[in-house]
Amino acid sequence: MERLITINDAVTEIDWIFDYATILTSCIFAVVLAMLIGFAIKYRERPGHKAHYTRGDSPAAVRMSIVVAMLVFFGVDISLAYFDHHAFLELYGNPPSQDEATVVDVFAKQFEWNFAQAGSDGEMGTEDDIFSINKLTVPAGKPVLVRMRSLDVLHSFFIPYTRGKQDVLPGMTTAFWFDPDKTTAAARAELDDPNFEYEIACAELCGLGHTTMRGIMTVLTPEEFAVWEAEESANAANFDMPEIWWDWSLDPADYAEEDE
Amino acid sequence: MSDHHAPQSLLSRVFSTDHKVIARQYLYLGLVGLLVAGLFALMIRWQLAYPGDAFPILGNLFWGETNGVMPPEFYNMLFTMHGAMMVFFAITPIVIGAFGNFAIPLQLGADDMAFPVVNMLSFWVMFLGAVIMTISFFVPGGAAGGGWTAYPPLSGVANYGVGHGASLWLLGIAFAGTSSLLGAVNYVVTTLNMRCAGMTLMRMPLAVWGLFCTSVLNLLWVPVVAAALFMMFMDRTAGTAFFLAGPGSLFAEGGALAGQSGGQPLLFQHLFWGFGHPEVYILIFPVWGLVGDLLSTFSRKPAFGYKATVLSMITILFLSQIVWGHHMFTSGMSPLLGTAFTFLTITISVPTAIFFLNWLCTIWRGSLRFTPPMLFALGVVFVFGIGGLTGLFLALQALDIWLHDTYFVVGHFHFTLAASVFFGTFAGVYYWFPKMFGKRMNQSLGKWHFYLSFVSLTFVFFMMMYIGATGAHPRRIADPTVYNFLGPFQDANVLIGWGAQFLGVVQLIFVWNFFTSIRSGEPASDNPWEASSLEWVAPTPPPHGNFPVAPTVHRGPHEYNAPETGERGWLTQAEPSA
CATH class of the missing domain: 2.60.40.420 (Cupredoxins -  blue copper proteins)
Structure with a gap:
């Protein structure tokens, strides 16, 4: 189904941000889903297979958490907020004066x-x-x-x-x-x-x-x-x-x- | 603290102070609430699929003058009561009331809650609230119809078409809030003071951590919404004008509301969402905690990054209180505030990402047992993944000004709240049922219940987001065919309608399984899941006072396959190592 038409070209920026966010979050979700399904299949209980004991609090695990946090914050949050704020200023930051409108x-x-x-x-x-x-x-x-x-x-x-x-x-x-x-x-x-x-x-x-x-x-x-x-x-x-x-x-x- | 006499008379059994009895009472209340509010949802979806057609059964009974077509005021009541009852009389009693009451004392090795009488009161206050909500359908003008958010002035005075049911609605929610406060005091004090020997805070199961954080937020924010609802109650009944502003003929001299002006409708939104956003986490924390425990138990591995998970939860507890403005980007609030709220809101994704990372790493290299509670826990990871990621869209100010009040929002918060908590509910019920009732539920039926619910629920809520984002389908309209631009999406509404009915029918599997298992399920052993937290040490079902001998804790809540557990691969928290 096609998206509703826009009344001018400037507001298509909102559609662009929506698409950008969709692609970005879909990639993240694809990774989550791949791990979820992959692990579920690979590590299902079966004879002779024993779980690996780890509490996940080793320095390596902490480093991994920090890397993921940084990726999410700078790669996802900041990039989304940057484009969104740009669009916000463009569309709503500069109201027309009553004389010109x-x-x-x-x-x-x-x-x-x-x-x-x-x-x-x-x-x-x-x-x-x-x-x-x-x-x-x-x-x-x-x-x-x-x-x-x-x-x-x-x-x-x-x-x-x-x-x-x-x-x-x-x-x-x-x-x-x-x-x-x-x-x-x-x-x-x-x-x-x-x-x-x-x-x-x-x-x-x-x-x-x-x-x-x-x-x-x-x-x-x-x-x-x-x-x-x-x-x-x-x-x-x-x-x-x-x-x-x-x-x-x-x-x-x-x-x-x-x-x- | 609690008396250890076994309850005798019927009266003392109904008004029991035993936390396990109260947990079951909460569970029954919540499941009935879920059923009723769920039926409302099915009616909503049927109406949107076939607007303008005679409504099956109800149409003939009630709406003769409109040839069986549902009148819009009834539709407004439906979605108002669907939302309010789901939040306050289905989710709250199940994941906080039932799970909290059952799990906290048992998992902490306590004999009962810190304040058993307060505990009993908290249930009966909520029960009263549910009775008042039910009565509100039968007063002149019917139940509240101003949305579960109850924005004034629509909900603030009767003159705008929302009848006296709304006053009762405010009372009902106030009762539910009081119940939450009483429960929260109990949970916090029990968690801090009633832990058995060796049960340090960092050895508590994650479910208890979730319930603890929930209770802290409840203590902080329920008073705020209670004050707001009380102010609105005064606006409705005593002629105050906290949330009412002119102009308009009603406020003019001789008008019905003459002199009742000068208030600020926006104030209510700030107070409501000040509570409303923490409320999302109030409802989801217990589920997150439980999911962490279940993934660990059924992967036979410790919860990965336990400390980081707890720290993330506490971080979100703080952040959740300063992001409410993202519900109000189009409300007339200053745009400058909006920018700040955007930034604060998206930072929540960082601790949330840690949660997901730890969940996924918990099942990594585990030995996964796909029991019904495990399936539902994995389901929570999936649906909350979608819900959390689409939350990013709505945190963005410019994008939200487009998506706000459309079905994208409806789909998003149903993934976040409804689907996650719905799955969390069943994960908990399937998990604790053997301990609660001493019987096993049918495992195959449980799995079918999961798979069919998962498919239909994901389809329904995903389609909602689709019609919201692509077609700008507004929420809370009784008849989408009014707008030409929604024409191409009516087929989607029909599909959602049938998907929802299917989801409803699938729940009958659970109802059947629940009652037949209580009656004639096979007897459960003390620890059918080979889990290590303390509730599985207690006899089945646990007697009054829970543990014959107070347990002593020797290790964390999920030390599965630790070297000390030897060949068996697990030890309960109470067993000393060999």
Whole structure:
């Protein structure tokens, strides 16, 4: 079965690390398994065969243990952590500023994703803001910055094609960002599946309707998006947002400073 | 300390203070818990294999209004109670309660636990907890449905759809925790103070070392989770807001939770996993210790690198307490903390590698006897190998942000915890059964039980990791067909479903073997395995007070084929050398 497609090339690094870890651990497991099966066959109890008495606390045994410990620590642990940290900094170490990104505000509640976007005037909290439930539309070619807050329980914003997810909590703001390089149309062409959609899942148990808390993300070309945005802004329903929705206590840019 | 009068009346037999009776009580409770929680697992897998279809039998009985389809709230209860009951009312009573109670005094040459009455209490407190958990199914709204991790606010207030069963759930877990604390005090004091003459710490069987480390972690961390659960209980019942934060209509003026705000949901996760990660080792240490002993006994060789094994276990005991954040990479915790937790977590692989090295070197150049306990012990090495290695994936922050909350995690911790402890359980039961009940179990049935369980269990959990890593299959969803991207993996869900049912049916071999052996198994000799630890010196089954004459220990726990053992190739710890 093929792996899910990615929304851009950068996140394939996660797939690469997964494969690297799989190969590394498979090699280790193959050695363990070979010893397990080999010894089980070779040293099974049989007439005339006696176990070799050793407590395994000789200097040679201690040296062997230290060598194995070093191999595991430097060969496995450090190499995995190095590549992983590299990927982490690449994907999550440098959040886009609000000026350069498509900003999307997410208000999660049982059991729907509420999305708010600035609309044509580029400002949140004005009359032409675009609201939608479970349907997110973003342009390709520039980063998407998602600012999230929950109105009730924990949720988790999960777009499998970004290889990432972020929990959504009441009482604090969390952020998530990604580069949607591949439009929905391009993904459909790649998969040869005219019905393909980018799906958004809730990954944290949120109650009875958790299973059905599903959203669709449509990635348009910048030109298509401009048309879509103008249309939606012009028809924006005057949605009465509770004031508290806009009280973003934590700017996602704070993450950048913390991570330096 | 303990009285040596043989128990007389029915009452004194039920409320016995004899550690061997309490061990059997724990074993029965744990096996019933395993059966019930296992049936929940089979129902979960059936639902995921055939979502939207009428559920066999139960559908007609309970869910007429949905044409027999399982409602999602029931599915949530199923996986919540499956996890909670497996951890607190199946694994804990078996590997800690039953094995600890049976093995510690006998293997240390003691006449009983240090505090026999506390010991009895610890069982009955857990029994009460199990009763409360059972009752929780029958209150309005049904049992808890917020996951075994019980994250607030979902589990923290009734208004979000998790009914009063969750309050009872919190009580039930609190009782189980109290029981663990009482047991842990007993185990630690018994291990430190009740060892017979000559039984130094470094001559204790590894099983006792495992149970000792488990008890230390229990003493340190059960109070933490107990406090967290109590705080949540207060949130649910007394209007506090330790873990509740606005905004939302419920918290607005006139809302159901007006004034109940200002808390921090993340705090619970820190407290829960502060306990939750050590809990993994709390449950696995007794099995690791037992596996070390069994590999040695059935290879007729001393446990390789005994001291290094003990040292590794103590190292993990320390490390396990400072890695909880790897459960929270996506929780909203600072990413900087995540990097530190990644590093601390992967260092656990070093002492774990020493464990594996010593296990493999123990069977190297041995003379292996493939009895059922030995097979299950080798099985633990295999499944924990997979579980431990896949743990590395989830320790890595960036990779975990992808894999978190998918079936890769489910498969991983089932290899680590479920499969390892499951095999450890049967290794221990097949091993100690002759001493516990004075009868032999059928060995061929035991081997069939192992081989069939091994194949089906490995298949089921491996497939879970596969659909998690390849298809991003989220956990805790009642119907995978909701998502298009899971379409290609529904066949895998069907296969897992049937694999799980097969695994369930295979366990009937054990049930049959267990009961027929108790009733009419062939009588066991005092030392059927030719093992050297002290429980095999005691009469079979051991009387109240265990040893007619207090034993004196002359050597380590596994001096098989040492020069002093001569032609026979083994001496018990209590026999002086010729």
